[in-house]
Amino acid sequence: MPDASGSVARVSSEAFVTFDNVGVTYGSGAARVAALENISLSFRAGDFVSIVGPSGCGKTTLMQTLAGFLKPSHGRVTIEGRTVDGPGADRGVVFQQPALFPWLTVAGNAGFGPMLRGAAKSQRTEVVERNLRMAGLWDFRDRYPYELSGGMQQRLAIVRALANDPKILLMDEPFGALDALTREQMQEELHAVWRRTGMTVLLITHSVEEAIYLGTDVVVMSQRPGRIMERIAAPFARRDERNSRAVKSLPEFVAMREHVLSLIWRSGHS
Amino acid sequence: MALRIPLRAWTVVSALVLAAAWLTLTWGGFVRDLFLPPPDQLWDAFNDLATDGYKNRTLWEHLQISLWRIFAGFVTGALAGTFLGLAMGYWRGVAALASPFVEFLRPLPQLAYLMLLIIWFGIGETSKIILLFLAALPVSAVAARDGVRNVPAQRIHAARTLGATEWQVFRHVVLPSALPEIFTGARIGVGVVYGTLIAAEIIAGSSGIGWMILDAGRFLRSDYVFVGIILIGLMGVALNGALVALETRLVHWAGR
Numbered sequence: 001m002p003d004a005s006g007s008v009a010r011v012s013s014e015a016f017v018t019f020d021n022v023g024v025t026y027g028s029g030a031a032r033v034a035a036l037e038n039i040s041l042s043f044r045a046g047d048f049v050s051i052v053g054p055s056g057c058g059k060t061t062l063m064q065t066l067a068g069f070l071k072p073s074h075g076r077v078t079i080e081g082r083t084v085d086g087p088g089a090d091r092g093v094v095f096q097q098p099a100l101f102p103w104l105t106v107a108g109n110a111g112f113g114p115m116l117r118g119a120a121k122s123q124r125t126e127v128v129e130r131n132l133r134m135a136g137l138w139d140f141r142d143r144y145p146y147e148l149s150g151g152m153q154q155r156l157a158i159v160r161a162l163a164n165d166p167k168i169l170l171m172d173e174p175f176g177a178l179d180a181l182t183r184e185q186m187q188e189e190l191h192a193v194w195r196r197t198g199m200t201v202l203l204i205t206h207s208v209e210e211a212i213y214l215g216t217d218v219v220v221m222s223q224r225p226g227r228i229m230e231r232i233a234a235p236f237a238r239r240d241e242r243n244s245r246a247v248k249s250l251p252e253f254v255a256m257r258e259h260v261l262s263l264i265w266r267s268g269h270s
Numbered sequence: 271m272a273l274r275i276p277l278r279a280w281t282v283v284s285a286l287v288l289a290a291a292w293l294t295l296t297w298g299g300f301v302r303d304l305f306l307p308p309p310d311q312l313w314d315a316f317n318d319l320a321t322d323g324y325k326n327r328t329l330w331e332h333l334q335i336s337l338w339r340i341f342a343g344f345v346t347g348a349l350a351g352t353f354l355g356l357a358m359g360y361w362r363g364v365a366a367l368a369s370p371f372v373e374f375l376r377p378l379p380q381l382a383y384l385m386l387l388i389i390w391f392g393i394g395e396t397s398k399i400i401l402l403f404l405a406a407l408p409v410s411a412v413a414a415r416d417g418v419r420n421v422p423a424q425r426i427h428a429a430r431t432l433g434a435t436e437w438q439v440f441r442h443v444v445l446p447s448a449l450p451e452i453f454t455g456a457r458i459g460v461g462v463v464y465g466t467l468i469a470a471e472i473i474a475g476s477s478g479i480g481w482m483i484l485d486a487g488r489f490l491r492s493d494y495v496f497v498g499i500i501l502i503g504l505m506g507v508a509l510n511g512a513l514v515a516l517e518t519r520l521v522h523w524a525g526r
């Protein structure tokens with residue numbers, strides 16, 4: 001595996017996560033797909049990074065290299081200066097499909113991480129209760145995932161990831177399957193968690209509005225090979241005004257949305 | 271307007287039709303008692319067997335012996351097979367080592383190697399229990415192996431990001447994920463073991479419900495044969511019912 005040595009100097013010292021000239025190729029021969037190419041990106045602790053781009057541009061692949069599910073074919077990914085080498089509890093992941101454990105109750109799922117760490121039972125129940133109450137799932141603690149609605153399952157998946165106090169939360173289109181109203185509620189909840197905990201978040205989404213509304217940074221990717229087209233700093237996530245309709249109709253919000261959309265359009269036609 | 275007949279009613283109807291046919295054929299004198307004994311004769315035969323037993327053993331002892339053989343052979347075979355299958359699913363190396371034997375043994379008619387077991391171990395209990403063990407093992411092994419291989423990768427990923435070690439992934443994700451398929455294997459296994467046992471008792475034995483049927487048949491006691499068959503059938507239904515009950519308790523989430 002080629003090592004991108006020498007390029008470390010570019011990385012700023014306060015960077016929390018860095019993608020260092022990362023490339024990922026799937027398959028070989030005729031079936032070879034360059035999913036990612038020359039990805040260099042870094043962000044600081046506490047950032048909320050939204051990633052948008054046309055379908056198939058490599059967003060999931062990018063996340064998988066940071067989660068540690070996938071080794072880059074080229075370059076490296078670091079977190080707090082250490083090269084990512086497999087999954088770990090410091091990076092919580094919320095998948096597009098909730099991937100809950102169907103044999104465990106809601107409470108069992110929510111406390112799965114602390115259980116693995118061997119946390120004391122009293123401490124575990126405390127964390128689980130606090131998180132489930134926050135997510136509005138406390139009344140369902142003894143139910144099983146198949147008894148929950150899609151939105152509730154997704155909330156449980158987020159709660160399960162948060163129970164571990166990860167340093168960074170990676171989310172792959174977590175709200176994609178939800179209706180518009182539930183989606184807005186979940187956006188607010190996610191935002192509240194981020195504000196309260198100061199955790200770093202990487203959010204992959206198909207909704208440009210969601211990306212700009214929640215993200216401190218919006219990364220726009222282009223297709224085949226997947227590259228970073230532009231990285232935009234967005235001010236809206238740090239505003240105290242949380243009336244989402246009002247924020248989303250601000251002229252500067254609309255302008256940014258149109259800009260990002262035109263970038264995606266252009267990349268889709270290239 | 272279509273009449274809505276409850277499903278249970280159909281079951282009752284089919285049982286009644288069968289009973290009526292039986293009564294007509296026997297009490298009406300259309301068939302000889304030797305071919306098909308009438309209900310009262312069957313009931314008497316059952317009472318005979320229940321009070322006097324059959325050839326030095328009570329009916330319950332025969333049933334008990336058969337049940338014990340099934341239990342000993344099935345439980346050991348299913349457990350060994352499940353462990354082997356879990357290892358085969360988890361480590362490709364184990365699969366490579368064990369697959370030829372498992373795949374060869376699985377479709378092999380049990381009665382074919384029963385002869386060999388009799389030559390090696392005689393006609394006593396040992397050969398029967400080993401036979402049942404060998405009947406249950408490959409079915410359970412294949413089921414457990416497939417169960418492990420079919421665990422969704424994302425579930426394992428989720429556990430890893432929650433901090434699971436390799437052992438914890440196996441214990442808390444792979445094993446429960448494979449449980450529904452392990453149960454399916456167990457139910458198929460019980461069926462195979464059950465059929466094998468009765469056949470084995472018929473070929474080589476002097477006890478057990480299967481043997482009782484064969485022996486009674488030799489003396490043309492068709493009433494005893496029928497009682498034996500009905501008991502075997504009921505026992506099979508009960509065994510399967512017990513497994514299904516356990517399954518719905520333990521893997522209530524399967525398929526949802």
Ligand SMILES: Nc1ncnc2c1ncn2[C@@H]1O[C@H](COP(=O)(O)OP(=O)(O)OP(=O)(O)O)[C@@H](O)[C@H]1O
Nearest residue numbers: 026027033034035054055056057058059060061062
């Ligand atoms: N396991 C794989 N094997 C081969 N090719 C793959 C694999 N996974 C993804 N690809 C290819 O890599 C490219 C990027 O895929 P990826 O899933 O990262 O896209 P994405 O941006 O997440 O798309 P979407 O928005 O539709 O989820 C696609 O062209 C896809 O076909």
Ligand SMILES: [Mg+2]
Nearest residue numbers: 059060061172
């Ligand atoms: Mg994707």
